[in-house]
Amino acid sequence: MFTILVEYFDTFSLAFRTTLIASLVAMLLSLIFGTLLAVFQVSKNKALNKIGNLYVECFKNIPLLVITMFFYIAIPLVLGVKMNGMAAGTIGLTIYSTAFIADVVRTGIQAVPAGQMEAGLATGLNYWETMVNIVLPQAFKIVIPPLGNQFITLVKNSSVLGFVAGADLMYAGDLVSSETFNMMGTYLVISLFYLVITLPLNYVMAYVERKMEVA
Template identity: 35%
Template sequence: MIKNNWRRLLNSLWVTIELTLLSFIFSLIIGVILGLFSVSTIKVLRIIASIYVDIIRGIPLMVLAFFIYFGLPGILGFNIPVFIAGVVTLTLNSSAYISEIVRGGIKAIPVGQTEAARSLGLSYTKTMQQIILPQAFKVMAPSFINQFVISLKDTTILSAIGLVELLQAGKIIVARNLQSTMVYFVIAIMYLILITTLTRLARLLDKKVN
């Protein structure tokens, strides 16, 4: 059975990886911006970041996916392709957590470095670009990989809106063959290999940084 469906499983694995990569790239961009907002000297930006993080983290991922795929089209007046809905869902969810990673990474840099840079005449922006962020990103790197792993796992939830990622492909195969044990075992192994590789990479980066 697996031999007859290996192509479907590999294709769905690629969909899972593609979905995770795209959403993580977008969430990284949004998360870094929001993270910078959260440590900004401008109060309005801090409030915006705080509201965004609180709202997104307070909504279960499946509820968010259902709202974007089933609810949002009613507001916009057109349907959203399931893959795009999946990318948007993961992006919104992950960006809130990345924002907190960025905020924590910046806060981990001794405040004395910022004060010293400002006393030398560097602007806040240049201080961030040239001194704080290069150090902070080294601290953040392992956490970014861990968040990527979380996003990879979260793709399984998107099967609820009909996205044919790895788990959904497995469900389809099981429905046709009525043999679930081997199918889910193979899927579990595929996830295990991916996640173990990424987790070890995170540990390696953490050792190099520290």
């Protein structure tokens, strides 16, 4: 394993960077879109409510690989827009993860006492101002642990890039194992690189949770 790590360190480093960038971009976008959809899901506006629920129910039940392959193969064929593996994988990962994060944030919003929304509206704030300034901060306090789990799952799901030549860790692992015929050593190295991302992320989310409990 150590020999493979040293010999192919540059390959693994580039793949690690690709995995990290794709994960961070998907994490940020899915958090933004997931939060918006969660607000839609709890909205009294029937149209917004249906949009939020339809998105979540639809994309939670479609495999991530199918979504990714759609952007990697179907979109270029239909629209003639070339899309590399990293772009297709990141888009697929974002769309898929957004549905799960929306569900987590929705649960947090629903756990906030209804009186908080009513109090905000009573002070003259509109629905969106109350949601952003009063309800969502409390909701995020509640859902930090499951949100952290979703982020870690997202990082692990980024391995889907390997199926579309996304030059991520899994793709690098396939290339190296095909050259060295040492699958065990290669994938142990890949596992270590994933741990370099997921373990600090786990500690960061735990730290944020403790800070928000004190605040």
